[in-house]
Amino acid sequence: MTGPADRPALVVRVPRLLPLLAVLTALGPLSVDLYTPSLPAMQTELGGSEALTQASITTFLLGIGVGQLLWGPLSDRVGRRPVILLGVGAWAVACMLVAVAVSVEMLVTVRLVAGLCAAAGIAVARAVVRDVSTGPAETASRIGVLSMVTALAPVLAPVVGAGIAAVAGWRADFVVMAAAGGLIVLAYAWLVPETLPLDRREPGGLGSVAGALVRGLRDRELAGVALLMAVHSFGFYAYITTSAFVVERELGHPPTVFAVVFGTNALAVIAGNQVFRRAVRRRHPAAPLGAGLVVCTAGGALLAVGAAVGAPDPLLWAASMVYALGQGLVLPGSHSWAQTTAVASGAASALVGAAQFLGGVLGSPVTGLIGPTAVHLGIVLTASSGVAVLVRAATRGRISAAPDGPHGSITKENS
Numbered sequence: 001m002t003g004p005a006d007r008p009a010l011v012v013r014v015p016r017l018l019p020l021l022a023v024l025t026a027l028g029p030l031s032v033d034l035y036t037p038s039l040p041a042m043q044t045e046l047g048g049s050e051a052l053t054q055a056s057i058t059t060f061l062l063g064i065g066v067g068q069l070l071w072g073p074l075s076d077r078v079g080r081r082p083v084i085l086l087g088v089g090a091w092a093v094a095c096m097l098v099a100v101a102v103s104v105e106m107l108v109t110v111r112l113v114a115g116l117c118a119a120a121g122i123a124v125a126r127a128v129v130r131d132v133s134t135g136p137a138e139t140a141s142r143i144g145v146l147s148m149v150t151a152l153a154p155v156l157a158p159v160v161g162a163g164i165a166a167v168a169g170w171r172a173d174f175v176v177m178a179a180a181g182g183l184i185v186l187a188y189a190w191l192v193p194e195t196l197p198l199d200r201r202e203p204g205g206l207g208s209v210a211g212a213l214v215r216g217l218r219d220r221e222l223a224g225v226a227l228l229m230a231v232h233s234f235g236f237y238a239y240i241t242t243s244a245f246v247v248e249r250e251l252g253h254p255p256t257v258f259a260v261v262f263g264t265n266a267l268a269v270i271a272g273n274q275v276f277r278r279a280v281r282r283r284h285p286a287a288p289l290g291a292g293l294v295v296c297t298a299g300g301a302l303l304a305v306g307a308a309v310g311a312p313d314p315l316l317w318a319a320s321m322v323y324a325l326g327q328g329l330v331l332p333g334s335h336s337w338a339q340t341t342a343v344a345s346g347a348a349s350a351l352v353g354a355a356q357f358l359g360g361v362l363g364s365p366v367t368g369l370i371g372p373t374a375v376h377l378g379i380v381l382t383a384s385s386g387v388a389v390l391v392r393a394a395t396r397g398r399i400s401a402a403p404d405g406p407h408g409s410i411t412k413e414n415s
Helices: 014-025 027-033 036-046 050-078 080-099 104-131 136-168 170-191 206-218 220-250 255-279 286-308 313-339 345-363 366-370 374-396
Strands: 011-013 411-413
Touching (some): 014 104, 014 136, 027 050, 027 080, 036 104, 036 136, 050 080, 050 345, 080 170, 104 313, 220 345
Parallel strands (some): 011 411
């Protein structure tokens, strides 16, 4: 019996493939949000300071940002399957190592390795979407599906993780992640053929990976998309790390209220995502992306002004939902725009994906340094998205046509 990799005529059943790719792109938020409810228990058992325990999140995000710069261009040379199977398999092993961690230093170190490995699935999944799509509009719409799942993950993961930890302890969260990684590897190995034929791969060996990144950065269109994503993500990750402090400490609401706020904001992201998928049927991804950045800027300004003048809490909640609605346009818009450039798919995905997470690494602690208040958060959101609007305007005139569509003998089955 032979698996998909052995079949002479490659067949990609897109409806079956997209859910698996969506899970791969959600590895980042799942790997963080599944265990965040257990951080206090982890600190108690492993020792170390609260800041050092939280550093396990920062190092993981750093690993994802740096790892994409390796895995994306590498997949343009050796194919998508081996990169995904190796990266996700190694991520599963890293999760098991966290489950048996004996110190907070081991936790932080292994989480960095886990981030480097998880980056393979995150970066290459978007490249696979471009491989099996017939044009920029179809690519953008499918990346929108991936982004919608990524938006849902931070809402569901903490609930699931808290339930697992309540029954079996915090180490069980990482055992579940490891088991999920093993299942993903098995499913991808059996169900998904190689989507990048030999005649479409980039020449050169492993040493040419750095060259691919340099060429990508020299593409002013792609460099502009990566820059606007990094600048905007600076604010978005500040929002992620600060919102709980604003709702629970500054405004004095219980965690259940924060859960409601976070959940409704996730629904706003999904609504924006649906608007994006409809818009890109007729427009370049840069158009809804630009609209999303303007909406995010407006939401941040409303939050800053409202908090400064003592507006009622529901208005601040509405401001956060406005920002989240814009985020639903920005995230898929940036990644879709990258896939329409003339740069190889893996390298394009890597550069924009790395910019997203590295911008987040810089932005996540900023409000902790200046004070986690609604006014400060609103100012950061307004500034980051506002600057991204300017970067997008400067990049918009450099839009180029990119080779897209089916590759080699790949056949797409849409039903």
